[in-house]
Amino acid sequence: MALVLYRKWRPQTLSEVVGQEPVTRTLLNALATGRVAHAYLFFGPRGTGKTSTGRILAKALNCLQNETGEPCNACEMCLSFNEGRAVDLIELDAASHTGVDNIRELIEKANFMPTAAKYKVYIIDEVHMLSTSAFNALLKTLEEPPPHVIFILATTEVHKVPATITSRCQRFDLRRIPLPAMVERLQFIAQAEGIIADPEALTLIARAATGSLRDAENLLEQMVVHHGLRIETDLVRRELGLTGGSRIRELAKALLTADIPAGLALINAVAADGLDIRQFNREFVEFLRSLLLVKCGAEEMANLGAEELADIKSSISRIPLQKIARAIKLFAQADFRYAPQSTLPLELALVDYASEEGKETGLQSEPPKKPIASPPPATEPEPAEKAAPTPPIVQRIAPPPDGSPIEHIQAHWNDFIKACKGTPGQLDALLRGSCKPLAIEDETLILGFFAKSKFQKSKVEDHRYLTVLSGKLEEVFGKRYMVRCVLIGEENRPPPPPLTQSRMVKEALDHGAQIVNEEYIR
Ligand SMILES: [Zn+2]
Structure with a gap:
């Protein structure tokens, strides 16, 4: 044909x-x-x-x-x-x-x-x-x-x-073409071309085209070329491997597993394909909402097919409701006012979500909860939720008189990142795990960002972040440094700490647990 x-x-x-x-x-x-x-x-x-x-x-x-x-x-x-x-x-x-x-x-x-x-x-x-x-x-x-x-x-x-x-x-x-108008056009074309298509199949095609009639028409044609003039819903669902719909699901997966590199790559692939990033975000939020509804047991409101519903149910069974709710808040608040076609609002939402997530996985050295059996503490500890927004008190880490300044900064880098908590733009989240101090040259601190942390590098290089960073270095190390960011190979990334260093693991081992397998989740 x-x-x-x-x-x-x-x-x-x-x-x-x-x-x-x-x-x-x-x-x-x-x-x-x-x-x-x-x-x-x-x-x-x-x-x-x-x-x-x-x-x-x-x-x-x-x-x-x-x-x-x-x-x-x-x-x-x-x-x-x-x-x-x-x-x-x-x-x-x-x-x-x-x-x-x-x-x-x-x-x-x-x-x-x-x-x-x-x-x-x-x-x-x-x-x-x-x-x-x-x-x-x-x-x-x-x-x-x-x-x-x-x-x-x-x-x-x-x-x-x-x-x-x-x-x-x-x-x-010109706006993205609304779904009903697109479906109507596809119906018209199908009829004129003698294509017999389920209405739901055409709706799926239209939805996959995310507002581009040309994409929808090309998809319809692709179906006809591959499968003839009879187009069934299941067929369309199977064929829609490479459209916004599958990207949305992949992004949800990357998000909920806090896989930042995969998430960033997806967001940028969507933009590179010329899809409207705001519309993509709307659909993404809508998809997260359906996860929330399913999680709450209100699945009939989620408007999903039986197969998809089963898929979703199994994929979110281990994800707490609050996490999904937090992801929705972050992405629904993505602010496109200043850059309507930019990927940045989505990238920030992703990084915000994942860095919060990092705090909860126990990989950070935050004090673990007291085991139930231990005696009650002298003073009631503040609940973790409430403690989080309070910026920590900055302690000056004075260099030893005869030590090398770079070694001193390297040795206290993690403390420095903690001291950055509460800075504008969440500097601590951008620095954590993405870079390490390499050298000091002419009062300039050289920060090496690992290859997979290009995004964080590009953010920190913004002069607003650099100013905050310089100020914070002075506050913590007692000396003002300029900062230069360079890219270094992924092989420079320090290996994850052995599991036995984690207090939570120690606690478990003390109670008779055994390590059978180590898997590091970033
Ligand atoms: Zn004429």
Whole structure:
């Protein structure tokens, strides 16, 4: 079956564009009243209709019998656009043509009148990929556009487009396509193509596409190519190996086992695939919520299939309810206001969760609870929960008069990390287990971060953290050092302490336990 569904079913009018009503309505209004801008910027996740909308706009602007705002799709001009032979529509993929020469060449041509159409329309896709000099060349034309030229810029990463460019464009934000609209479109296509699909199968496909209609159409096509025209729910579930859905489950697993490297890799893979990271987080929180509901025994509210429910039940059987609740809080509070497409809020939530987790696993040298049999302590110990937020009292660790300063810092590094508790941005969590002091050169402390702790290094290198770190070094070691971070091999990571050093293990051995196997969980 030789068809590329997303091309074949590309919308030909603005009203056919799925799930972007606010944008298409505004454009229709502008077209109907002849208020045309010279530069448009379409921003949105991949597969949400940016270039499709741009092409329809270009066609509508040049349609010979446009009365309502929509292109007629019947005149010679519309036909030339639909058949891909309109010479006055120039498309450039900035991802593969980033250089200034490409833009110069394009802009030189902009000064010539259109060959056949009223307007010469330039669509520059992934415009954020242009080089700085290419942006500057584009800016000159945007400042004084020839009257017959219209620019349509499209991007998935609007924050990388210079403000001088965006301020000269009329901007439209395309949203991820809502699930019902996507399912409806898939149903329409399936019917037209003679595909027999369970409604639930189409819903799964739409959900897996996380808001990208192109992804959904490609998935549907993949199903047809592999399995023919009959598409059943179970089949879809099995095929959806590599989509957001499975990533969400993998991230949940990495999170609940406090596997930071795996979690960070997943979050970044999602971003690299161009998925909307906020939407991914929403779905992730929604998934964690279903874990919570199952854990509470309210599984009928979780909206899960029988198979998935069984899977989830077994995977969370050993995870306490409070941990799931804490994970939900951290991820639900991920703040994207300052960086809508950044992975950082999720990375921070993950690290926050895992570093709290580290405190509970007993690998830190916190005093263990008294065994029940021991005599009552003289004073009532404060409950651990309450003690946690109080910053510890900082004790000055003065260097021995004749010792080497670096050896002194190395020897007291763990105490230093403890003293960092309560600092802004949880410096202690970033330092713990991620680095070690290597040397002092010209009053600068060289901190070596292990290869798998690149994330922590990139955080600590931020000047705000460096300032806090310098201040804390002075407070603890009595001398102000600058700090430089370097990356060192994973082999430099100190081996985990032998189990027998853990007080909890000692206690158990004293009570007659035997060690049968050692497994180190980071
Ligand atoms: Zn027309």
